[in-house]
Amino acid sequence: MSNAAWETLSNQAIGAAGIVYFIALVVHLAEWAAVRQPKEKATASNATATSAGTVGGDTLVVEETAVDEDRNGERVAFLGRLGVLLTAIACAVHFVALVGRGMAADPNRVPWGNMYEFTISGTFVVTLLYLVLYKKFHLGWMAPLVLVFNVSVLMIAVIWLHEPVAPLAESLNSYWLVIHVVSAVIATGAFTLGGIASLMYLVRMRAEKKAAGAPLTGWMGRVPSLVALDRIAYRVHAFAFPVWTFAVLITGPIWAHEAWSRYWNWDPKEVWAFITWVVYAGYLHARATAGWKGRNAAILALIGMATLWFNFIGINYFSTSSQHAYAGERQVQVVHVKAPGVDVPRAGLAAGAPG
Amino acid sequence: MSTPPPTQTDADAAEATQEKKARERKPQRRAGELNARELGRWAWRQVTSMRTALVLLLLLALAAIPGSVIPQSGVDALGVTRWKEEHPKLTPIYEKLDLFSVYDSPWFSAIYLLLVVSLVGCIVPRLFVYFRAMRAQPPAAPKNLTRLPEHTTYRTDASVEDVLANARAVLGRRHRLRRTEGDGVDSVAAERGYLREAGNLLFHLSILVVLAGFAIGGLFGYQGGVIITQGTSFTNNLTQYDDFNPGGLFRTDQLDDFCFTVDDYQDTWLTEGPRAGMAIEFSADLTYEEVCGSGEEKNYDLRVNHPLGIGSTDVFLIGHGYSPIITITDGNGDVAWTGPQPFLPEDSSFLSFGVVKAPAAKPGQVGLEGVFYPSFDMVDGNPVTVFGDDLNPTLSMLAYTGDLGLDDGVSQSVYVLDKDNADLVEKDGKPFRVDLQPGDTVELPDGLGTVKFEGVEPWVRVQISQTPGKEVALIGVVLALIGLCASLFIRPRRVWVRARPAAADGASGTTPGDTDPEDGVTMGGTVVEVAVLDRSGNADAGEVLDDLVKKLQKGAG
Numbered sequence: 001m002s003n004a005a006w007e008t009l010s011n012q013a014i015g016a017a018g019i020v021y022f023i024a025l026v027v028h029l030a031e032w033a034a035v036r037q038p039k040e041k042a043t044a045s046n047a048t049a050t051s052a053g054t055v056g057g058d059t060l061v062v063e064e065t066a067v068d069e070d071r072n073g074e075r076v077a078f079l080g081r082l083g084v085l086l087t088a089i090a091c092a093v094h095f096v097a098l099v100g101r102g103m104a105a106d107p108n109r110v111p112w113g114n115m116y117e118f119t120i121s122g123t124f125v126v127t128l129l130y131l132v133l134y135k136k137f138h139l140g141w142m143a144p145l146v147l148v149f150n151v152s153v154l155m156i157a158v159i160w161l162h163e164p165v166a167p168l169a170e171s172l173n174s175y176w177l178v179i180h181v182v183s184a185v186i187a188t189g190a191f192t193l194g195g196i197a198s199l200m201y202l203v204r205m206r207a208e209k210k211a212a213g214a215p216l217t218g219w220m221g222r223v224p225s226l227v228a229l230d231r232i233a234y235r236v237h238a239f240a241f242p243v244w245t246f247a248v249l250i251t252g253p254i255w256a257h258e259a260w261s262r263y264w265n266w267d268p269k270e271v272w273a274f275i276t277w278v279v280y281a282g283y284l285h286a287r288a289t290a291g292w293k294g295r296n297a298a299i300l301a302l303i304g305m306a307t308l309w310f311n312f313i314g315i316n317y318f319s320t321s322s323q324h325a326y327a328g329e330r331q332v333q334v335v336h337v338k339a340p341g342v343d344v345p346r347a348g349l350a351a352g353a354p355g
Numbered sequence: 356m357s358t359p360p361p362t363q364t365d366a367d368a369a370e371a372t373q374e375k376k377a378r379e380r381k382p383q384r385r386a387g388e389l390n391a392r393e394l395g396r397w398a399w400r401q402v403t404s405m406r407t408a409l410v411l412l413l414l415l416a417l418a419a420i421p422g423s424v425i426p427q428s429g430v431d432a433l434g435v436t437r438w439k440e441e442h443p444k445l446t447p448i449y450e451k452l453d454l455f456s457v458y459d460s461p462w463f464s465a466i467y468l469l470l471v472v473s474l475v476g477c478i479v480p481r482l483f484v485y486f487r488a489m490r491a492q493p494p495a496a497p498k499n500l501t502r503l504p505e506h507t508t509y510r511t512d513a514s515v516e517d518v519l520a521n522a523r524a525v526l527g528r529r530h531r532l533r534r535t536e537g538d539g540v541d542s543v544a545a546e547r548g549y550l551r552e553a554g555n556l557l558f559h560l561s562i563l564v565v566l567a568g569f570a571i572g573g574l575f576g577y578q579g580g581v582i583i584t585q586g587t588s589f590t591n592n593l594t595q596y597d598d599f600n601p602g603g604l605f606r607t608d609q610l611d612d613f614c615f616t617v618d619d620y621q622d623t624w625l626t627e628g629p630r631a632g633m634a635i636e637f638s639a640d641l642t643y644e645e646v647c648g649s650g651e652e653k654n655y656d657l658r659v660n661h662p663l664g665i666g667s668t669d670v671f672l673i674g675h676g677y678s679p680i681i682t683i684t685d686g687n688g689d690v691a692w693t694g695p696q697p698f699l700p701e702d703s704s705f706l707s708f709g710v711v712k713a714p715a716a717k718p719g720q721v722g723l724e725g726v727f728y729p730s731f732d733m734v735d736g737n738p739v740t741v742f743g744d745d746l747n748p749t750l751s752m753l754a755y756t757g758d759l760g761l762d763d764g765v766s767q768s769v770y771v772l773d774k775d776n777a778d779l780v781e782k783d784g785k786p787f788r789v790d791l792q793p794g795d796t797v798e799l800p801d802g803l804g805t806v807k808f809e810g811v812e813p814w815v816r817v818q819i820s821q822t823p824g825k826e827v828a829l830i831g832v833v834l835a836l837i838g839l840c841a842s843l844f845i846r847p848r849r850v851w852v853r854a855r856p857a858a859a860d861g862a863s864g865t866t867p868g869d870t871d872p873e874d875g876v877t878m879g880g881t882v883v884e885v886a887v888l889d890r891s892g893n894a895d896a897g898e899v900l901d902d903l904v905k906k907l908q909k910g911a912g
């Protein structure tokens with residue numbers, strides 16, 4: 001296959017993945033609607049609430065369900081399974097798009113040369129992690145959120161960020177780039193997933209307050225309890241944080257040292273990666289501090305996610321001095337140094353780095 | 356036996372007991388009466404509390420923001436100059452607040468120094484607590500296991516002794532067990548996950564190591580930059596640098612004694628595709644001597660991402676450009692200046708700006724200032740360079756004569772022409788343009804001499820730096836990461852198993868020998884209580900309990 005053919009394949013695959021994600025979203029919304037059907041008595045008790053103490057036999061919950069509710073339940077379950085299946089298919093197509101991007105470049109490379117590529121990689125990781133953790137954490141309730149996120153971000157990527165395949169700027173041509181960006185993308189995906197759980201925590205908290213003790217109905221009834229949401233959010237963040245530490249504070253500086261001669265330069269991109277790191281460290285502290293647990297911790301997690309995505313997209317429009325300008329925006333970085341007495345412009349080679 | 360509720364962490368518990376102790380120690384006195392010692396102790400407790408650490412962390416994040424929006428003199432000196440020109444009113448205020456060098460400012464330092472103090476104050480006591488905990492036994496089973504949030508009870512036909520022996524065997528594999536003294540102990544107490552706290556301590560200590568490494572680099576290191584034209588040499592002493600940025604404790608004798616020559620510079624220009632006009636595959640062939648004059652020459656192909664290490668110094672390729680070779684022959688026919696002169700690229704088109712000075716020229720000094728087009732072309736009547744590669748090199752300069760300010764001993768940049776006391780050379784009332792292509796010679800008016808454009812050599816900009824402490828910082832972060840993983844993924848917990856003959860249970864009013872309708876076990880037998888206390892507050896203790904009970908039941912039936 002020629003490079004152009006790979007590029008076309010990649011573009012089409014992204015489109016196809018977006019469409020299948022969208023269909024999956026519709027299916028999950030239908031699943032929601034089915035749950036909402038008035039006949040169904042709210043089974044507000046969620047999985048975790050019943051799991052404790054069943055072994056002793058003294059707290060076994062016996063659920064009685066009427067026949068028609070049963071049938072409705074079947075339909076809900078079927079729609080749920082279908083949605084996950086579609087998501088998995090879309091995820092596979094998404095992967096093809098990533099491979100296509102890499103194969104289209106000459107020489108072949110990892111598909112992380114610019115924001116478009118980083119974005120489609122990041123959404124891929126979000127989906128993949130969601131699918132991997134689906135069983136373990138019972139993430140069925142999360143499906144619509146993940147899919148809405150994916151569909152909208154992919155749309156942004158295709159409409160605004162798309163760039164034709166191009167060779168990497170010289171400074172990006174390092175195996176440290178691969179390690180650095182792989183870990184940054186994984187951490188970004190995981191933080192996003194954790195952020196969704198934290199967001200749900202706040203939403204459910206409000207819903208519970210409104211319900212004033214009454215069991216929650218409809219979709220909200222299927223969202224895990226606050227304790228379980230908090231735990232899911234924590235576990236995903238706890239996975240993402242060391243990965244982010246590795247990406248931002250180990251591989252990033254090593255690579256910066258090789259490419260730009262300074263391992264830490266307080267470049268805006270670095271500053272925001274550091275801010276993100278500190279905010280998430282704050283989140284982990286908050287979870288261990290009385291008075292900050294729960295709600296405040298969840299808010300911190302969302303602030304962390306905001307800094308993360310701001311760093312990824314926003315900072316490029318805010319600051320002009322970042323050496324991490326994405327390849328193509330500036331091929332030559334004009335470095336200005338102070339010579340005795342005057343400011344003289346000097347040219348540098350290295351156009352930027354994502355990450 | 357006071358066990359913290361499962362969601363409460365050790366930190367909280369430690370804090371709580373600290374506070375309790377402080378309260379107990381305090382003599383009877385009215386509120387508000389604090390003596391200096393108590394005030395000090397109170398302040399210290401505040402500084403080292405978890406909440407303060409949290410607030411300081413958030414403050415640090417907040418304080419880092421301005422530096423990413425306002426140009427910083429250490430990163431983008433020209434950006435600072437431009438910003439100051441555009442905002443004359445705000446500049447003095449910003450300068451007072453150190454907003455152009457946020458990361459060395461007193462207020463930024465204050466936050467992280469407070470954080471360090473808080474960190475030390477937090478870690479040191481915890482180290483002692485940890486060592487004590489390491490040697491302590493797992494606490495004995497609480498009287499009433501069923502009061503713990505995660506507990507369960509089941510019956511078995513096995514004897515009490517068998518159940519306990521089995522529990523010891525099952526738990527002993529991955530837990531530390533409480534030693535049992537003598538008979539009459541009806542329970543097993545076990546604990547695991549001691550390394551979590553060790554990991555946490557390692558993580559926080561390592562942050563100090565990283566900071567130390569960072570500080571060493573900032574104080575003892577340096578960065579310098581120099582432009583070297585192909586075919587010329589560099590010797591590592593201060594006078595040869597174009598710019599030099601030493602740390603506060605840098606000493607000149609730290610400089611390694613090397614020298615090198617740039618033999619050849621190559622790059623590849625992309626002529627098609629979306630990145631047409633971009634150069635890649637930069638490579639500079641160096642010949643270097645680790646000790647200048649030793650005669651031991653070595654070669655290195657210096658490329659981006661492949662720095663050359665000489666001793667404790669690193670040499671990086673970070674830029675390239677063009678040096679037109681220009682010869683100025685003065686009015687007397689003597690060569691007043693000849694050689695390559697680096698021109699500095701203005702932007703990514705490699706349109707470059709530069710000056711040439713010939714102060715020795717007779718009858719008058721000659722200075723040239725202008726631009727170099729690597730691939731000159733006229734587009735819509737405007738002179739432009741259409742490509743970064745030197746396919747059609749062209750010089751276009753203006754000439755000056757008079758006093759170029761080189762005689763008064765003040766050092767001057769080679770990239771700037773001092774025109775204060777010099778006059779623009781004119782012909783027929785119009786500025787005289789020196790427009791040249793390689794091989795061309797032009798005669799200056801007024802018998803000032805001639806200018807010849809001999810050709811073009813590429814130059815490279817290398818960054819030369821010593822960063823002592825970088826290994827320290829790297830080891831620090833790696834240790835921090837290891838500690839962090841231990842701290843986040845190890846789940847400490849305590850487990851208790853108690854077994855009693857069912858008769859002693861007294862709860863079920865059934866006759867021994869009957870079969871229990873619920874679990875099918877013969878009445879009598881043994882009642883086993885199992886409880887799990889998750890000490891991280893993050894694990895699903897219910898799951899752990901289920902698992903454990905399955906294992907216990909498999910062993911003892």
Ligand code: HEM
Nearest residue numbers: 281284288364366403404405408470473474477555562842
């Ligand atoms: C330099 C600033 C600091 C950073 C970046 C930082 C970072 C972290 C991180 C990422 C964790 C999560 C690991 C875990 O859950 O065990 C943590 C936990 C912890 N930190 Fe810090 N920390 C800092 C300063 C402090 C200070 C000053 C204190 C003392 C008040 C402190 C006390 C703790 C404690 C007690 C935990 C354990 C929380 C738990 O049990 O879950 N930290 N820290």
